Amino acid sequence: MIDNDWELIDLVTGYQPAAAITTAHRLGVFSVLGRAPTPVGDLAAELEVDRSNLAALLEALVGIGLLERDGARYAATPYTVDRLGPGGEMGLVVAKEAVFAGAWSRLDEVVTAGRPVMEPWRSQLDTNPEQARAFLEALDVLARIGGPPLHELDDLTPGKQVLDVGGGLGTYACLLAEAGSYVTLVDYPLVAGWASEELEGTGVEVVGVDLFEHPSCGVPPGSMDAALVSHLIHDLTEERAVGLLRRVRSAITPGGLVVVNDFAGDSGPGAFGALFDVMMRVETGGAAHSRATLESMLAGAGFERIRRVPYDDPLAVYTGVRPGGG
Numbered sequence: 001m002i003d004n005d006w007e008l009i010d011l012v013t014g015y016q017p018a019a020a021i022t023t024a025h026r027l028g029v030f031s032v033l034g035r036a037p038t039p040v041g042d043l044a045a046e047l048e049v050d051r052s053n054l055a056a057l058l059e060a061l062v063g064i065g066l067l068e069r070d071g072a073r074y075a076a077t078p079y080t081v082d083r084l085g086p087g088g089e090m091g092l093v094v095a096k097e098a099v100f101a102g103a104w105s106r107l108d109e110v111v112t113a114g115r116p117v118m119e120p121w122r123s124q125l126d127t128n129p130e131q132a133r134a135f136l137e138a139l140d141v142l143a144r145i146g147g148p149p150l151h152e153l154d155d156l157t158p159g160k161q162v163l164d165v166g167g168g169l170g171t172y173a174c175l176l177a178e179a180g181s182y183v184t185l186v187d188y189p190l191v192a193g194w195a196s197e198e199l200e201g202t203g204v205e206v207v208g209v210d211l212f213e214h215p216s217c218g219v220p221p222g223s224m225d226a227a228l229v230s231h232l233i234h235d236l237t238e239e240r241a242v243g244l245l246r247r248v249r250s251a252i253t254p255g256g257l258v259v260v261n262d263f264a265g266d267s268g269p270g271a272f273g274a275l276f277d278v279m280m281r282v283e284t285g286g287a288a289h290s291r292a293t294l295e296s297m298l299a300g301a302g303f304e305r306i307r308r309v310p311y312d313d314p315l316a317v318y319t320g321v322r323p324g325g326g
């Protein structure tokens with residue numbers, strides 16, 4: 001429970017460090033300081049920005065703990081150089097959050113009108129493919145640093161035919177192929193093209209199709225030993241999610257397994273799941289479904305023996321079996 005004004009003030013000013021970090025990233029502060037410590041005047045000249053306000057921003061970033069002051073020069077910390085400097089992959093996550101911060105500033109519209117403020121993903125692919133790809137690259141980073149080790153699940157590896165449904169750029173597909181499975185990734189055609197580039201040489205097959213326009217997700221019915229549905233259910237309403245899971249069931253052989261990897265609205269810690277739920281309503285019109293709803297959706301799509309894989313919160317990974325088989 002919040003029971004003092006300073007905690008509340010910390011929460012409502014949370015936009016400030018976020019804006020300082022995303023702005024510094026966008027202006028190129030971390031890239032330049034990631035190469036070498038630099039005096040503020042030289043940095044302002046290189047970035048073509050106001051010296052005094054840049055100095056204020058740099059001081060804030062020292063306070064936040066991403067930069068250090070070394071005499072007259074500012075320097076990136078070892079973490080900042082590695083993760084936000086040139087080639088640092090957390091830059092992708094920072095850029096993604098900068099886009100979403102704009103959408104969250106319209107949360108009142110979302111709550112009032114009951115619909116997201118972001119364009120549907122399918123039209124984002126047409127209107128802003130660069131931003132869409134950058135978003136998927138950020139998801140790839142997040143899956144690698146915080147995703148569950150699905151490639152260690154016995155039912156997915158080794159030697160299994162596994163369908164990665166809405167596999168994005170193929171983080172899990174690649175890990176599963178490395179663990180010895182025969183993986184087919186299916187996604188929208190444009191994303192499938194990007195995934196093919198990323199997955200070259202891994203042996204992963206890639207199929208470009210709209211999952212809702214094919215009865216068994218772009219592969220022959222019953223052709224897969226297992227299917228992974230990772231971070232896709234939360235983009236969908238309950239009804240659409242059940243519809244998708246039915247198509248996934250058709251792709252799997254009787255006795256085969258579905259694995260759903262998601263965040264549930266009632267996953268902790270703290271408000272994590274609840275805020276993730278709000279995020280889905282802002283961005284996609286889906287929802288972070290509760291754990292009970294994830295289970296009931298799997299049952300509604302015709303899966304049985306539904307179990308939660310015992311990963312720690314906030315991971316919500318469920319498996320279900322297509323009835324039939326031996």
Ligand SMILES: C[S@@+](CC[C@H](N)C(=O)[O-])C[C@H]1O[C@@H](n2cnc3c(N)ncnc32)[C@H](O)[C@@H]1O
Nearest residue numbers: 139166167168187188191209210211212230231
């Ligand atoms: C949030 S991303 C998750 C990517 C990846 N599975 C992961 O766990 O990081 C959702 C993915 O599903 C794909 N997708 C969503 N709806 C789809 C549809 N109707 N047909 C094909 N792909 C779809 C998106 O293009 C995107 O790559």
